[in-house]
Amino acid sequence: xxxxxHFGPVANSMTPLLGLLEKGLRFEDRYLNSRxxxxxxxxxxxxxxxxxxxxxxxxxxxxTESTVINEYLDETFxxxxxxxxxxxxxxxxxxxxxxxxxxxxPALTVLGAQNAKGFASQMTAEEKAAVLARMPNAEVRRxxxxxxxxxxxxxxLAAARxxxxxxxRKMEQRLGEGTWMAGDTYSLADIKNYSMAPGxxxxxxxxxxxxxxxxxxxxxxxxxxxxxxxxxxxxxxxxPQAA
Amino acid sequence: xxxxxHFGPVANSMTPLLGLLEKGLRFEDRYLNSRxxxxxxxxxxxxxxxxxxxxxxxxxxxxTESTVINEYLDETFxxxxxxxxxxxxxxxxxxxxxxxxxxxxPALTVLGAQNAKGFASQMTAEEKAAVLARMPNAEVRRxxxxxxxxxxxxxxLAAARxxxxxxxRKMEQRLGEGTWMAGDTYSLADIKNYSMAPGxxxxxxxxxxxxxxxxxxxxxxxxxxxxxxxxxxxxxxxxPQAA
Numbered sequence: 001x002x003x004x005x006h007f008g009p010v011a012n013s014m015t016p017l018l019g020l021l022e023k024g025l026r027f028e029d030r031y032l033n034s035r036x037x038x039x040x041x042x043x044x045x046x047x048x049x050x051x052x053x054x055x056x057x058x059x060x061x062x063x064t065e066s067t068v069i070n071e072y073l074d075e076t077f078x079x080x081x082x083x084x085x086x087x088x089x090x091x092x093x094x095x096x097x098x099x100x101x102x103x104x105x106p107a108l109t110v111l112g113a114q115n116a117k118g119f120a121s122q123m124t125a126e127e128k129a130a131v132l133a134r135m136p137n138a139e140v141r142r143x144x145x146x147x148x149x150x151x152x153x154x155x156x157l158a159a160a161r162x163x164x165x166x167x168x169r170k171m172e173q174r175l176g177e178g179t180w181m182a183g184d185t186y187s188l189a190d191i192k193n194y195s196m197a198p199g200x201x202x203x204x205x206x207x208x209x210x211x212x213x214x215x216x217x218x219x220x221x222x223x224x225x226x227x228x229x230x231x232x233x234x235x236x237x238x239x240p241q242a243a
Numbered sequence: 244x245x246x247x248x249h250f251g252p253v254a255n256s257m258t259p260l261l262g263l264l265e266k267g268l269r270f271e272d273r274y275l276n277s278r279x280x281x282x283x284x285x286x287x288x289x290x291x292x293x294x295x296x297x298x299x300x301x302x303x304x305x306x307t308e309s310t311v312i313n314e315y316l317d318e319t320f321x322x323x324x325x326x327x328x329x330x331x332x333x334x335x336x337x338x339x340x341x342x343x344x345x346x347x348x349p350a351l352t353v354l355g356a357q358n359a360k361g362f363a364s365q366m367t368a369e370e371k372a373a374v375l376a377r378m379p380n381a382e383v384r385r386x387x388x389x390x391x392x393x394x395x396x397x398x399x400l401a402a403a404r405x406x407x408x409x410x411x412r413k414m415e416q417r418l419g420e421g422t423w424m425a426g427d428t429y430s431l432a433d434i435k436n437y438s439m440a441p442g443x444x445x446x447x448x449x450x451x452x453x454x455x456x457x458x459x460x461x462x463x464x465x466x467x468x469x470x471x472x473x474x475x476x477x478x479x480x481x482x483p484q485a486a
Binding site (some may be wrong): 061063064065067068069070073075076087088091094095098101102139168181 | 263304306307308310311314315318319330331336337338339341344382406459
């Protein structure tokens with residue numbers, strides 16, 4: 001039995017959906033509505049004590065961390081392989097997924113926090129207090145509180161934009177070295193990168209346009225056409241609303 | 244030919260030294276004196292353009308990122324294996340190395356920055372300007388400038404200490420589930436964790452004492468006794484001094 005708890009085909013939740021779909025695996029689709037705080041529900045906390053999403057359940061095993069989930073899927077279900085065949089190619093793949101996790105995703109999250117602020121501004125003080133009281137992880141709680149109260153400063157937003165310009169530049173350079181992110185083999189590096197790159201294109205289109213980064217633009221369109229990507233997007237739910 | 248560029252047997256530089264030594268591999272020991280800024284030397288930048296350390300050179304291949312270097316070493320030189328034999332054990336190993344890279348190491352770095360501040364305070368304004376001018380990565384430059392000028396605020400230091408208390412608690416919990424960090428097999432998770440844990444014990448001994456975290460304390464002593472750990476420590480140079 002394979003089951004995936006996820007927020008829909010975006011960001012870190014996109015990663016294991018694509019892993020499962022590229023492998024052609026059957027799985028239970030356990031969508032969580034983040035706007036209804038379903039990931040802070042006590043029932044879900046039995047599976048993911050700190051409310052982390054996505055989570056893979058494989059028989060009686062629970063695996064967190066989207067990047068690790070995909071490595072686990074690739075090792076457990078080898079066909080088709082989603083890693084380059086040689087150790088050096090795999091190292092290049094891993095360096096890129098690490099870069100997305102440690103640099104690309106955190107910078108994108110800073111810009112994305114504007115949405116959280118807009119969403120939170122529609123809540124009453126009582127609703128907000130109730131949400132905060134249920135958050136299982138103290139650091140996440142403090143961060144959400146800060147982001148939705150004050151938001152990020154102009155300096156923080158500018159630093160995030162500068163980082164994302166570096167990301168776009170590095171992606172363009174990488175794709176000059178091979179067809180895919182880790183060389184000539186489609187791999188988990190493409191999946192991880194595609195989990196974030198459409199968000200970058202949407203929020204800062206000047207960085208990934210056909211003119212500014214033609215190889216990235218072409219790679220995005222090749223990704224868009226993959227059957228697994230289309231199948232993942234078909235798992236999207238109507239835009240979730242607070243109750 | 245294997246060569247490792249490193250800052251000595253501490254923090255991220257400890258990781259690949261232990262990987263190489265646990266495998267019993269012969270390698271060229273290319274120590275860089277960080278206090279003499281040898282990693283910002285133009286000759287080294289041909290290998291590592293942004294001055295990142297450690298770096299592994301294997302024949303004509305250059306591999307960065309200590310966590311990835313060790314995965315590469317384990318795949319290229321399989322004996323003795325440094326990963327659990329089953330995919331779930333490997334996922335647990337990878338979740339821990341990711342946690343060290345994304346959470347443990349950054350928090351420890353905040354406390355360690357006090358050293359950088361003390362060191363920088365002994366430099367003249369001219370020396371400091373010359374060092375900054377040579378730094379190849381603009382973000383590293385800005386960060387070093389901020390840290391050595393103002394240092395971290397009390398709130399930032401307190402947040403880092405709170406994170407490190409979480410780390411010590413999680414380590415103690417993990418070591419209640421098996422002899423080693425990823426279960427009953429010594430693995431790259433122990434190596435990565437040991438690259439940081441002695442720093443934690445030194446800076447916040449109240450968190451990892453025999454009383455506060457007996458399993459972590461015992462694990463540290465078992466690690467200290469490993470021949471590879473002793474061999475890595477023997478590669479330490481006398482405390483580097485600025486010219």
